[in-house]
Amino acid sequence: MKAQSLGSVRKSFAPWADPAAKPFIRFEGLTKVFDGTAAIDDLNADIFHREFFALLGASGSGKSTLLRLLAGFEVPTRGRIVLDGEDMTGIPPYRRPVNMMFQSYALFPHMSVAKNIAFGLKQDGMAKSEREDRVADALKLVKLENYGRRKPHQLSGGQQQRVALARSLVKRPKVLLLDEPLGALDKKLREETQFELTDLQYELGMTFIMVTHDQEEAMTxxxxxxxxxxGKILQVGTPPEIYEAPRSRFVADFIGTVNIFDGTLVARDGDRLTIETADGHPIEVDGNEERGGALQIGAKTAYAVRPEKLRISASPLDGPNVMSGEVWEIAYIGDMTSFHLKLDSERIVRVSMLNSSRESAVQMTWGERAWVSFEPNAGLVLSA
Known part of the structure; x- marks a missing residue:
């Protein structure tokens, strides 16, 4: 029988869209105050069984505090956490059906790698033969099969982090909490481990909650x-929803790279809007009924469009939403080239072009005149 790809399984996985689905984890009015400042501020959210859920934000946004509250290492100031139908209030960390991989590794220096990984299993009284099998599987997962006898100080930082990951996975808890789990790995190994983690999460039927500041990691x-x-959750959604349909200027600007044109709504023709930007460029917009429908003529607004939605040319372009300026910066990144175009208004517009052939399709250099354009439905109307 042909195996089903994980991609097709994940594509159909959407319990949050089912009104009858019961959340596996629920944060209800959760607040945590440190020295008079709310690190978590009246937060409400639902996470579902078998979901891989990412908490993404800048330093100080509250994501690690939320993880520690769920693990039981911090006590809420107000609110509660419900896990699999059970109120976690007052339940100590060692009695919660969760395991956490710490960003600081927290390995025992006097124990071998294998004994570090097996420590929790031994504490639980698991038979030696089963422990050894579990440890062998965990070592294979993180590509450290031949490192079981070494001590942590004999490993690189990346190898130590992989041991910490293996130790967190080996007990197969109901919920695995990951605090920046792949930060010390090199790029190639990090990319491989991302897919291995998602495969393992599905195979084991576990719920993963990951804290990260790496947007690509969260999206993958x-x-x-x-x-x-x-201390608040500003938006929850699938990676395409977060990227293509941000609900606020903050989310649009935080996720990926974006051009945001501030302006005023000056005309409406059905669902076609015209925004006069502060740079003096009129922008034709359509396909934004949900966001733009409530705007009145004269309203301040903003239009967000991603760099890859723009096209760039060394010769004049026809059609709507054409702007021109000087090529200010060029960055060849391998799979794509990034251009910064400086308009006559001094504004910088970012454009990304996929390098689909071995020779760049656009032959331009610094200081030359160039034109960019985008379709009316390429971006999104935001509140100003």
């Missing part, structure tokens, strides 16, 4: 992403 691994700021 998570079923849904919660973007956090100032």
């Amino acid at each position: 691994m998570a079923d849904r992403i919660a973007v956090m700021g100032d």
Whole structure:
């Protein structure tokens, strides 16, 4: 029988869209105050069984505090956490059905790698033969099969982090908490481990909650992403929803790279809007009924469009939303080239072009005149 690809399984996985689905984890009015400042501020969110959920935000946004509250290492000031139908209030960390991989590794220096990984299993009284099998599987997962006898100080930082990951996975808890789990790995190994983690999460039927500041990591691994700021969840959605349909200027600007044109709504023709930008460039917009429908003529607004939605040319372009300026910066990144175009208004517009052939299709250099354009439905209307 032909195996089903994980991609097709994840594509159909969307319990949050089912009104009858019961959340596996629920944060209810959760607040945590340190020295008079709310690190978590009246937060409400649902996470579902078998979901890979990412908490994404800048330093100080509250994502690690939220993880520690779920693990039981911090006590809420107000609110509660419900896990698999059970209120976690007052339940100590060692009695919670969760395991956490710490960003600081927290390995026992006097124990071998294998004994570090097996420590929790031994504490639980698991038989030696089963422990050894579990440890062998965990070592294979993180590509450290031949390192079981070494001590932590004999490993590189990246290898130590992989041991910490293996130790967190080996007990197969109901919920695995990952605090910046892949930060010390090199790029190639990090990319490989991302897919291995998502495969393992599905195979074991576990719920993963990951804290990360790495947007690409969150987009690659998570079923849904919660973007956090100032102790609040600003938006929860699938990676395409977060990237293509941000609900606020903050989320649009935080996720990836974006051009945001501030302006005023000056005309409406059905669902076609005209925005006069502060740079003096009129922007024709359509396909934004949901965001633009409530705007009145004269309203201040903003239009967000991603760099890859723009096209760039060394000769004049026809059609709507054409702008021109000087090529200010060029960055060849391998799979794509990034251009910074400086308009006559001094504004910088960012454009990304896929390098689909071995020779760049656009032959331009610094200081030359260039033109960019984008379709009316390429971006999104935001509140100003």
